[in-house]
Amino acid sequence: MKTSLVAVDFHGQGCADCAVRGFSVCASLDQFEMREFEQLSRRVSFASCETVFAQEDRSSCFYNLLDGVMRLYKLLPDGRRQIVGFVLPGDFVGMTTEERHGFSADAIGPVTVCQFAKLPFGRFADDKPNLLRRMNELAVQELNQARDHMVLLGRRSAEEKVATFLVGWRDRLVELRGPSNIVPLPMSRQDIADYLGLTIETVSRTFTKLERDGIIAILPGGVSLRDSARAEALAAA
Amino acid sequence: MKTSLVAVDFHGQGCADCAVRGFSVCASLDQFEMREFEQLSRRVSFASCETVFAQEDRSSCFYNLLDGVMRLYKLLPDGRRQIVGFVLPGDFVGMTTEERHGFSADAIGPVTVCQFAKLPFGRFADDKPNLLRRMNELAVQELNQARDHMVLLGRRSAEEKVATFLVGWRDRLVELRGPSNIVPLPMSRQDIADYLGLTIETVSRTFTKLERDGIIAILPGGVSLRDSARAEALAAA
DNA sequence: CGGGCGATTGACGGTCATCAAGCTGTGTGG
DNA sequence: CCACACAGCTTGATGACCGTCAATCGCCCG
Numbered sequence: 001m002k003t004s005l006v007a008v009d010f011h012g013q014g015c016a017d018c019a020v021r022g023f024s025v026c027a028s029l030d031q032f033e034m035r036e037f038e039q040l041s042r043r044v045s046f047a048s049c050e051t052v053f054a055q056e057d058r059s060s061c062f063y064n065l066l067d068g069v070m071r072l073y074k075l076l077p078d079g080r081r082q083i084v085g086f087v088l089p090g091d092f093v094g095m096t097t098e099e100r101h102g103f104s105a106d107a108i109g110p111v112t113v114c115q116f117a118k119l120p121f122g123r124f125a126d127d128k129p130n131l132l133r134r135m136n137e138l139a140v141q142e143l144n145q146a147r148d149h150m151v152l153l154g155r156r157s158a159e160e161k162v163a164t165f166l167v168g169w170r171d172r173l174v175e176l177r178g179p180s181n182i183v184p185l186p187m188s189r190q191d192i193a194d195y196l197g198l199t200i201e202t203v204s205r206t207f208t209k210l211e212r213d214g215i216i217a218i219l220p221g222g223v224s225l226r227d228s229a230r231a232e233a234l235a236a237a
Numbered sequence: 238m239k240t241s242l243v244a245v246d247f248h249g250q251g252c253a254d255c256a257v258r259g260f261s262v263c264a265s266l267d268q269f270e271m272r273e274f275e276q277l278s279r280r281v282s283f284a285s286c287e288t289v290f291a292q293e294d295r296s297s298c299f300y301n302l303l304d305g306v307m308r309l310y311k312l313l314p315d316g317r318r319q320i321v322g323f324v325l326p327g328d329f330v331g332m333t334t335e336e337r338h339g340f341s342a343d344a345i346g347p348v349t350v351c352q353f354a355k356l357p358f359g360r361f362a363d364d365k366p367n368l369l370r371r372m373n374e375l376a377v378q379e380l381n382q383a384r385d386h387m388v389l390l391g392r393r394s395a396e397e398k399v400a401t402f403l404v405g406w407r408d409r410l411v412e413l414r415g416p417s418n419i420v421p422l423p424m425s426r427q428d429i430a431d432y433l434g435l436t437i438e439t440v441s442r443t444f445t446k447l448e449r450d451g452i453i454a455i456l457p458g459g460v461s462l463r464d465s466a467r468a469e470a471l472a473a474a
Numbered sequence: 475c476g477g478g479c480g481a482t483t484g485a486c487g488g489t490c491a492t493c494a495a496g497c498t499g500t501g502t503g504g
Numbered sequence: 505c506c507a508c509a510c511a512g513c514t515t516g517a518t519g520a521c522c523g524t525c526a527a528t529c530g531c532c533c534g
Binding site: 098132 | 339366386
């Protein structure tokens with residue numbers, strides 16, 4: 001939970017060769033805007049488990065994940081934790097008009113982000129309807145995911161929760177890296193539990209049940225979807 | 238669940254005297270933009286329990302609630318329901334870039350909305366950064382609420398859920414109608430249960446428990462927060 | 475080899491869901 | 505005015521699912 005930076009590059013090393021150029025916010029910018037935008041950004045790396053920002057921090061920056069995985073979570077005063085999302089490369093994080101973030105973000109494994117100071121970013125975006133529309137699009141998309149997750153948390157059984165998570169996580173990785181039924185799980189069982197509103201023991205038991213039923217195979221660092229049709233059925237149910 | 242319109246007024250009867258003028262999307266518009274905007278909108282009323290739009294409908298309109306209360310919900314194929322939010326006057330609903338809404342909205346009691354066709358609205362907004370920013374603001378606000386609700390659904394006990402709901406609902410009504418610890422509850426127990434991820438029986442039992450403990454008094458059509466400090470403590474916990 | 479951490483498994487219990495009455499208030503019709 | 509019906513809510517009895525507590529396993533790394 002230290003928050004020291006591990007590496008800093010002022011003004012990135014060019015957006016042109018950025019891995020997430022095509023599908024993040026910046027996709028909405030033209031060549032010239034891009035050049036200007038580049039000046040606002042800064043590449044920053046974090047080591048595994050470092051906190052990128054915390055719930056109570058003043059929200060002075062936005063982040064665009066370039067590499068690695070992050071978890072976003074909220075803590076109750078007594079320490080209960082709810083993970084509200086996992087972040088993959090290309091995802092835009094921290095957008096808010098509030099004074100403080102309202103949730104924390106930390107690195108699951110080493111992470112590189114593209115960081116923007118909120119104020120100059122705001123000034124830059126102010127007269128760029130295409131960028132504003134793109135940000136709207138992203139916010140609405142996240143809102144839809146959030147609502148889907150509410151259904152999961154409020155109305156689904158442990159088995160459905162785990163299956164839904166695995167299928168959803170696979171689908172996100174497929175978008176990013178191409179089709180495969182091998183699903184790497186960089187996050188811990190505790191993270192999965194806190195994402196699904198379960199305990200670590202229930203997650204573990206459910207994994208083994210799914211394995212016994214021939215739906216998945218548990219591998220070191222992930223699972224394989226042996227019977228993705230049945231997994232998807234559980235997820236849809 | 239009929240969806241017939243009850244009353245229609247083409248081009249509203251003026252935004253100038255609109256009850257929610259001050260705090261909805263339109264707050265970001267100047268006099269001249271407003272005049273143009275007025276032409277895009279249309280006042281529509283719905284009777285109690287009518288569906289304003291359904292999950293699978295093509296998302297052709299946005300809505301601004303003028304009067305009444307609505308519930309937004311998602312249904313699983315087997316009929317389980319999760320209410321993802323209650324809508325009060327001034328709230329903006331239906332914003333999406335997707336083809337279909339993804340959730341349903343229906344009236345709890347009679348309702349009046351200000352309706353916009355998506356396409357002309359989009360064209361109108363396209364070159365109005367102030368409006369786009371305002372929409373961003375609203376989307377981000379909703380996203381924050383959604384995340385708070387995830388914590389509630391995933392990590393809180395029945396008693397905390399109910400207390401949090403009552404306090405939160407009171408606070409929203411206070412914003413709208415001024416301070417009071419009388420909390421009208423236009424929605425049914427079933428609605429509350431589906432919002433909190435509980436059953437109707439658990440909600441009912443929890444209400445009576447809170448009453449026995451002197452925290453609330455159950456009134457016809459609502460409750461009174463007798464000991465709002467303790468209610469808030471439960472909600473914060 | 476031994477320490478340590480994360481994951482798994484087992485035994486047990488509590489919270490909340492389920493099933494089933496009963497209650498209350500409101501509207502209807504005689 | 506009362507009987508009746510009906511819908512929404514409350515209450516009770518029971519049990520399942522999942523949380524809790526605790527022991528063990530497996531693996532990595534010193």
